[in-house]
Amino acid sequence: MDTAMLHSCEESQIPDCNIYNECIEAVFIYDKNGRIVSCNRSAKEKLGYDGPNDFIIAVFPKVFYKKDGNLLLADGIEEGVLFETVAYRKNMTCYPAMVKVLKSDREEYRICFAQNMANENAAIKKMASLEAELKNASQVKNEFIANITHELRTPVNGMKGFAQSLQKTELSKEQQENVEYILRCCSNMEGLINQLLDFSKMEAGQLSLEEREFDFYRFIEGILALNLPQINEKGLRIRINIGKNIPQTVIGDEFRLGQIVNNLFSNAVKFTQAGTISFEVVNTGQHGKKIELFFVVSDTGIGIAREDMDKLFHSFTQVDSSITRRFGGTGLGLAICKQLVEQMDGDIYVNSELGVGSVFSFSVRLSIPGEEQQKEKEEIAGFSGQWSQRIKEYMSNSEPEPSEEGMIKLVREKLEKIILCIELGTWEKADKFAGMIKAALPDSMAELKKEVFRLELMLRKENYDLSLQQVKKIQEKIES
Ligand code: ADP
Numbered sequence: 001m002d003t004a005m006l007h008s009c010e011e012s013q014i015p016d017c018n019i020y021n022e023c024i025e026a027v028f029i030y031d032k033n034g035r036i037v038s039c040n041r042s043a044k045e046k047l048g049y050d051g052p053n054d055f056i057i058a059v060f061p062k063v064f065y066k067k068d069g070n071l072l073l074a075d076g077i078e079e080g081v082l083f084e085t086v087a088y089r090k091n092m093t094c095y096p097a098m099v100k101v102l103k104s105d106r107e108e109y110r111i112c113f114a115q116n117m118a119n120e121n122a123a124i125k126k127m128a129s130l131e132a133e134l135k136n137a138s139q140v141k142n143e144f145i146a147n148i149t150h151e152l153r154t155p156v157n158g159m160k161g162f163a164q165s166l167q168k169t170e171l172s173k174e175q176q177e178n179v180e181y182i183l184r185c186c187s188n189m190e191g192l193i194n195q196l197l198d199f200s201k202m203e204a205g206q207l208s209l210e211e212r213e214f215d216f217y218r219f220i221e222g223i224l225a226l227n228l229p230q231i232n233e234k235g236l237r238i239r240i241n242i243g244k245n246i247p248q249t250v251i252g253d254e255f256r257l258g259q260i261v262n263n264l265f266s267n268a269v270k271f272t273q274a275g276t277i278s279f280e281v282v283n284t285g286q287h288g289k290k291i292e293l294f295f296v297v298s299d300t301g302i303g304i305a306r307e308d309m310d311k312l313f314h315s316f317t318q319v320d321s322s323i324t325r326r327f328g329g330t331g332l333g334l335a336i337c338k339q340l341v342e343q344m345d346g347d348i349y350v351n352s353e354l355g356v357g358s359v360f361s362f363s364v365r366l367s368i369p370g371e372e373q374q375k376e377k378e379e380i381a382g383f384s385g386q387w388s389q390r391i392k393e394y395m396s397n398s399e400p401e402p403s404e405e406g407m408i409k410l411v412r413e414k415l416e417k418i419i420l421c422i423e424l425g426t427w428e429k430a431d432k433f434a435g436m437i438k439a440a441l442p443d444s445m446a447e448l449k450k451e452v453f454r455l456e457l458m459l460r461k462e463n464y465d466l467s468l469q470q471v472k473k474i475q476e477k478i479e480s
Contacts, residue, residue: 026087026097026114029104030056034064034071037109046116048090056112059088063099063112079103087114096121138203145200149193156193160186195332202339209343213369214254216246220281223258227265234269236277243282243443246293251367256340260348261295263333264360268299275300275357282443284450290345290365294450298359304352312350313338337362351460359460361453410440411478415471418459422467430467431459437474448477 020027026043030036036054043049047059057064057071062085064071077083079101087097096117104111163182171179201207220242231238268277280296304312313334334348341348344364352358414433421430434456441449455470 024115026116028056028059028112028114029109030112032071032108032110033069034066043114046089047087054090058090060085060099060112060114061088062086063101073101077101084117087116142200142204145196149197149200152189152193156186156189195336198336199332202336207339207343209253209256209340211251211367212254213249213251215248216250217242217248219254219258223261223265224279226262227269230266230269231277234272236269236272236275239276239278241278241280241282243446245443245446246281246283247291247368249369250291250293251369252344252364257344257364257366260337260340260362260364261297263337264295264297264362267333268297268301268358268360271358272299272301282446282449284363284446287365290367292346292363292365294361294363294446294453296359296361296453298357300357303354303356303358304350305354309350309352313348349457351457353460359457361457407440407442408478411437411474414440415475415478418455418471419468422459422464422471425462427459427462431456434459448474451477 021041023040023042026046027040028036028043028049029038034055034057035052036049036056036059037052039047039049049059057066063074063077063083065074066072073079082098082100085097085099086094087099088094097114098117099112099114102111102113103109159182163179163186166179167176167183198207224240228238265277265279276299278296278298282294284292284294286292338348341362341364344366346363346365348360348362350358350360414437418430418433421427421433434452438449438452438456441452443449451470451474455467455474458467458470
């Protein structure tokens with residue numbers, strides 16, 4: 001490239017030369033002494049330089065320096081590498097620029113590209129300040145929630161204390177009922193305060209889980225003991241199915257796991273006026289040093305419309321305001337459950353139909369103590385899956401298990417029927433057959449059971465392709 005060619009190039013119609021001139025970046029071509037021999041339109045307009053009588057060092061004084069008459073690149077600046085510097089206009093004003101210096105084909109010329117970064121930098125600054133503002137606002141909100149919940153706890157504790165003292169005095173029947181009502185309100189209020197606190201911890205990323213050994217069977221008993229009174233009070237039936245191959249001692253956050261199950265249970269009871277609440281837990285296999293437990297809580301309650309199901313796990317979501325008025329609640333419970341389940345390496349799903357009922361299922365992974373320790377603990381406790389009489393009464397899996405051959409035959413038959421139902425579009429029937437398969441499968445076939453759970457969910461969604469695919473998958477598994 002020589003000077004004459006560059007100057008003529010500027011005026012010519014050759015596409016390359018148009019690119020040189022139309023380029024948004026400022027482009028300078030200079031000789032080894034730093035004299036600018038040509039610059040494009042952008043350089044002229046943005047920086048006010050004109051070519052032959054100007055020097056590149058005046059444009060980028062932080063990029064170049066002269067030593068013994070030679071033009072050199074400043075320390076830390078390399079040819080061909082983008083770097084940030086300041087570009088000086090001819091009128092001595094300046095702007096931030098991204099610059100790249102290249103050698104041209106002919107040794108005596110070099111090229112320098114400069115892009116004005118003023119707008120980008122302003123946008124980056126604005127974004128950083130917005131981010132800081134947002135962080136600050138979220139911190140203020142979390143602090144507010146922490147303070148207000150703390151302030152609310154004190155009067156609630158006061159009311160609760162006085163009501164409990166009143167309960168110990170002699171009261172008329174009506175007064176007793178009123179005091180009980182006050183205590184129920186206090187415990188609702190405590191529940192709301194705890195949910196708000198969990199929510200603010202969750203938002204601040206401070207909701208951490210404990211890893212402690214606990215007795216899984218006692219844990220389940222605790223859950224049931226807490227929920228059975230309301231279930232009985234409403235005259236609902238309950239079906240419980242707890243897999244037998246769940247170790248007695250597991251390691252995880254018992255309190256938080258209980259919070260998830262209780263939330264699902266209490267919603268199931270809250271939104272069901274008649275029918276059955278079912279609760280199932282199965283061990284769906286080992287993953288490294290952890291086991292995966294699959295929980296299902298289903299009800300025959302009011303159900304949830306398809307379009308509302310996606311919203312359920314978002315904070316402060318309730319299906320409609322009439323539900324809030326009728327049943328109360330903050331709409332935070334399921335959002336907290338989702339976060340907790342994910343922290344326990346699991347997933348949570350809902351499947352529901354308006355007026356028919358809902359199925360909430362979730363999986364979590366829990367650690368287990370070494371085999372020796374587990375045995376020792378079972379011997380010391382002498383418990384090993386023995387249920388209290390009260391819970392046993394509700395267990396639906398006390399019948400003897402069928403032989404493996406008989407069971408496979410039954411599954412085969414029911415799968416055939418399910419295919420027929422899918423083809424005919426009789427989804428409810430197909431769902432019933434899937435339920436029969438699930439009931440027939442022993443706990444030792446937990447992986448297969450999980451696949452049938454999935455099939456049930458697909459059937460309830462009335463998804464033709466996925467349901468058929470899932471049936472095929474189960475057929476292959478059972479034949480292998
Ligand atoms: P809340 O504390 O308000 O109950 P959740 O997050 O637990 O909040 O539930 C959010 C909403 O989801 C409920 O208000 C209700 O509309 C709907 N929902 C949850 N579980 C069920 C269920 N088993 N049956 C019908 N609707 C439910």
